[in-house]
Amino acid sequence: MNWNRILAIIIKSWHNAKRDVFRIFDIFWWPAFELFIWGLFSVFISKTSSEGVNIISVLLGAVILWTFFDRASRDMSLAMIDELWNKNFINLFSTPLTIPEYLVGVAIVATLKLIISIVFMFFLANILYGFQLSSIGFYLIPAAIGLTIFGWSLSLVVQGLIIRFGHTVEVFIWAISVLVQPFSCVFYPLSTLPEWARTIAMALPSTYLFENMRTFMAGQPIKTNEILISFGLNALYLILAMIFFTRSYEKAKQNGNLIRNY
Amino acid sequence: MDLLCIDVHHLTKSFGNFHAVQDISFSVKEGEIVGLLGPNGAGKTTTIFMLLNLITPSSGDIKIFGLNYKDHKEHILQQLNYSSTYVEMAPRLKVIENLRVMARLYQVRDAEAKIKMYSKKFELDEFLTKRHDTLSQGQKTRVYLAKAFLNSPKLLLLDEPTASLDPDVAELVRKEILSARKEGMTILLTSHNMAEVEEVCDRVLFINHGKIVAEDTPDQLAKKVRQVRVNLMMKDGQKRTVQFAEKAGFPISTKERFVTISVDEQDIAYLLAGLAELGVSYSEISIDKPTLEDYFIKMTQKTKVV
Numbered sequence: 184m185n186w187n188r189i190l191a192i193i194i195k196s197w198h199n200a201k202r203d204v205f206r207i208f209d210i211f212w213w214p215a216f217e218l219f220i221w222g223l224f225s226v227f228i229s230k231t232s233s234e235g236v237n238i239i240s241v242l243l244g245a246v247i248l249w250t251f252f253d254r255a256s257r258d259m260s261l262a263m264i265d266e267l268w269n270k271n272f273i274n275l276f277s278t279p280l281t282i283p284e285y286l287v288g289v290a291i292v293a294t295l296k297l298i299i300s301i302v303f304m305f306f307l308a309n310i311l312y313g314f315q316l317s318s319i320g321f322y323l324i325p326a327a328i329g330l331t332i333f334g335w336s337l338s339l340v341v342q343g344l345i346i347r348f349g350h351t352v353e354v355f356i357w358a359i360s361v362l363v364q365p366f367s368c369v370f371y372p373l374s375t376l377p378e379w380a381r382t383i384a385m386a387l388p389s390t391y392l393f394e395n396m397r398t399f400m401a402g403q404p405i406k407t408n409e410i411l412i413s414f415g416l417n418a419l420y421l422i423l424a425m426i427f428f429t430r431s432y433e434k435a436k437q438n439g440n441l442i443r444n445y
Numbered sequence: 446m447d448l449l450c451i452d453v454h455h456l457t458k459s460f461g462n463f464h465a466v467q468d469i470s471f472s473v474k475e476g477e478i479v480g481l482l483g484p485n486g487a488g489k490t491t492t493i494f495m496l497l498n499l500i501t502p503s504s505g506d507i508k509i510f511g512l513n514y515k516d517h518k519e520h521i522l523q524q525l526n527y528s529s530t531y532v533e534m535a536p537r538l539k540v541i542e543n544l545r546v547m548a549r550l551y552q553v554r555d556a557e558a559k560i561k562m563y564s565k566k567f568e569l570d571e572f573l574t575k576r577h578d579t580l581s582q583g584q585k586t587r588v589y590l591a592k593a594f595l596n597s598p599k600l601l602l603l604d605e606p607t608a609s610l611d612p613d614v615a616e617l618v619r620k621e622i623l624s625a626r627k628e629g630m631t632i633l634l635t636s637h638n639m640a641e642v643e644e645v646c647d648r649v650l651f652i653n654h655g656k657i658v659a660e661d662t663p664d665q666l667a668k669k670v671r672q673v674r675v676n677l678m679m680k681d682g683q684k685r686t687v688q689f690a691e692k693a694g695f696p697i698s699t700k701e702r703f704v705t706i707s708v709d710e711q712d713i714a715y716l717l718a719g720l721a722e723l724g725v726s727y728s729e730i731s732i733d734k735p736t737l738e739d740y741f742i743k744m745t746q747k748t749k750v751v
Contacts, residue, residue, distance in 0.1 A: 191549035194542075195535055202537040202576075270533035274592075277497045278550040279522040436501040439460055442494050 184287070188280050192288025196262055200296065206261075210296055214250055214304045221246045221370075222312045240318040241400050243308050245369045247301065247319075248396060251327050252367075252389060253360045254300055255334025258293035259286070260341045260356040267345070273442055282432060290335065297331070322399045325410055326392045332417045333388045337363065339424035343431030346440055368393050388413040388420070448475040449511065450600045450631040451496065456505035458491050458655075465491040467655040468505070475599075478622065478632045480646035480663070482639075482737075484745045488655040489635045493602050496633070497527055509600065523551065528593035529604035530586050536578035540569060540588055543577055544595065551596035563591035566621060568614065582609040590618060594625070601625065603634040607641060619645055639738035643667075649737070651744060658744060666740045674733040675716060677704045682725030689719055 200206045225242035266272045275285065308314035319326075337359050344352040366380060367389035376384055384390040391413035395405040435441045451473040458466040466488040473479045481489050494500040495507060498514045498521075507514065509521045534543045541560065548556035564570050567587040572580060580588065586609055593601055606622070607615035615638075622632060622645050636642050642649060643663040651659040651666065659666060679686065679702050686704055690697040695716065696707040708716050713732065720727075 185552075187552055188550050191546045194549070195538065195546045198538045198542050199535055269536050270531075271535050273494075273497075273499060273527075273529075273532045274534055274547070275550070276499060277522065277525075277527045278547070279519045279552075280550050281519070433501070436499065439491075439494075439500055442490075442499050 184281075184284060185279075188278075188284045189288040189291070192280070192285055193291050196289055196292040197295075199265065200292065206296075209257075210300050211303055214300045215307055217246050217250070218243065218304055218307055218311070222308065225312075237318070237400065239312055240314060241397055242370060243312060243314045244319050244396055244400060245393060247304050247308065248323075248326050248330060248393065249364065249367075249369050250300060250304060251297065251330040252334040252363070254297045255293065255331040256338045256341070256359050257334075257356055258296060259289050259335060259338040260345070262289040262293065263342045264345060264353060264356065276441070282429070286339075294331070301327075318400055319396070320399070322396060322405065325414075326396060329388055329392050329410075329413050329417055332421055336417070336420040336424040339421075339428040343424075343428040346435040347431040349440060349443070363387065363389065366390065372397065386416070388416040449473065450475050450477075450509065451633065452508040452511070453496075454506040456492070456495065456507065457503045458488075458495060458500060459503045464655050466495070466502075469652070469655070469657050471650055471657060471660065473631055473633055475631055476626060476629050477648065478626050478634070478646050480642040480649040481633060481635045481652060482642060482649055482741060483652035487652045489652055490604065491655075492652070493527075493604060493633070493635070496602060497525070498522070523596070524599040525602070526551075526593045526596055526598040526600075527602045527604075528589040528606060530582070530589070530606075530608040531604065532589070533585075534577050534588065534592070537576060539574050539576055540580070541573045543588070544592060547592050548595050553596050556595075559595055559597075560591075563594050566594075567591045567617070583611060583614065586610055587614065587618075590621070594621070597630075599629075599631060601630055601632045603632060605636055606634060607636070607638060615641070639736060639741055643737050651741075653744065659740075663737045667735045667737050669740060671709050671711075672707050672735060672739065673710055673713065675706045675708060675713065676729075676731045676733065677706070677727040678702055678729035679704055680726040680728050682720075682723060685723045686720060686725050689723060689725075690716075693719070 221242050222239070225239040228242075229238045266275060305314070305316055309316075316323075341352070341355045341359055344355060366376075366384045367387055368376065368384055369389075373381060373384055373390060373394055391409040395409055399405050432441075449472045451471070453472065454470050456466055456469050457464070469488075469492070481492065483489050491500060495502050496509070498518060510524065512521055514521060535546070538546070544560045544564075545556065548560060553559055564573055567590050569584075569587055569591055572584055577585070577588070586607075590603075590606060593603065603622075607618050610618065619641060622634075626632065634642075634646070646663055649659075649661065649663050649666055650657055659669075661669075677686070683699070683702070683704060686706075687697055687699065690706050693712075693716070695712070698705050706716065
């Protein structure tokens, strides 16, 4: 791993991101949009609910945590698709740059953008709905790490599919979040899912993190064993995703997909 | 013994049933400039991408600087560079930013000094601070060339290095290629500009349908075309000249007072004696020797017929 080359990717990605108005839009607009929708919805629910559960905090917490997964899964894939669309892929990979170096560089820039998004969301949630960071507290750290890693794993799978099959599977960059969200129990407990869906949900690291977020916000102790299961699954999926991506890259080198015109 | 920068043995690449490159073997010595010629779809680009390790060969062996990619990928790519008119750089980055990123990827020492030097050489100064996507194709090509020289590579792969350049800039690029050779750089280039290939290349590999069909110096390849063109500016007897050529089976074309007859080298005397016998007179005569372009046309037409 050569940090000079990783720095080159960081510099390149950063210049690229700051001059792309749509990517800047991505950092601020969609998180704010989600926050407005779910914020207003939770205000409505809390007014009509007699139990007085802190529904606003729970839903806004879920929206903020979901952003970690959503952005992590999308930003890395978008960085790669940018290279392919811009025909810059050959320039990069005819240098000594290695795939792990490229991915680390892109992941660092994606993390910086994610941090900006999250800080902005916390700020907005506080101003609009009085949301307090303390309501998530220290739980933010494992949840953020777990969801970001899960996002990266799925992004690697999507990137592998793109370099292997080209344009037709690009839609997964945006669709992956929509496909995973219902099974991750972001806004409702696992028990509300039908039996068959519950089996899928329990195979996702995200489900355990959202279940425990609600537990934590209700003032109850989090279930450490569930958090460990989540991280175990995350580690397994990350390794499998890396293997899949590496194989896809080798396959793309064999069938000429790396150099074809996108 | 000459050191081999590129040593390729029985290289084959198939995509399904399509055989892009079929069992080619060639080598390029250190300090040599070799042209890889052939019509579109001949297998040139596939060969270059295999040399860059961006396409995995179906079979065969590639050694760069005597090393293979499997064990020495980083070492090889550190000393190699590539430029193509058909590959872009990050569009939203300024020219100088793109060059700095590439310099960092190659870990170029004194990157700023090198960027300055090649910006001057390829006349990039006036648009160094412009975004890449605002450049003309000619300007982009100059940027790619500057990028290709940045790491002072031992081996340079150039795909159409002067395509879309103005003649004066193209000349400047050819000078740079020749001067790089003096410094010991090895270059493998593709070009559709045959005059350019004749000017800069020590040797030419002619590839068609994925196979190397000829390998020689540009002069020797041109000599394989025996046809010459005899150009006449007619004073009198143009009609008789056309009739004579047609009767003898020589291809002929006319434009106003100018007549061009294609003949085999050994038939020049027969043609001129025949015209003299008919009392034809002309005010000017010139004979065009066969060029590499003629060879290129001959070979591509031959394979089309086949």
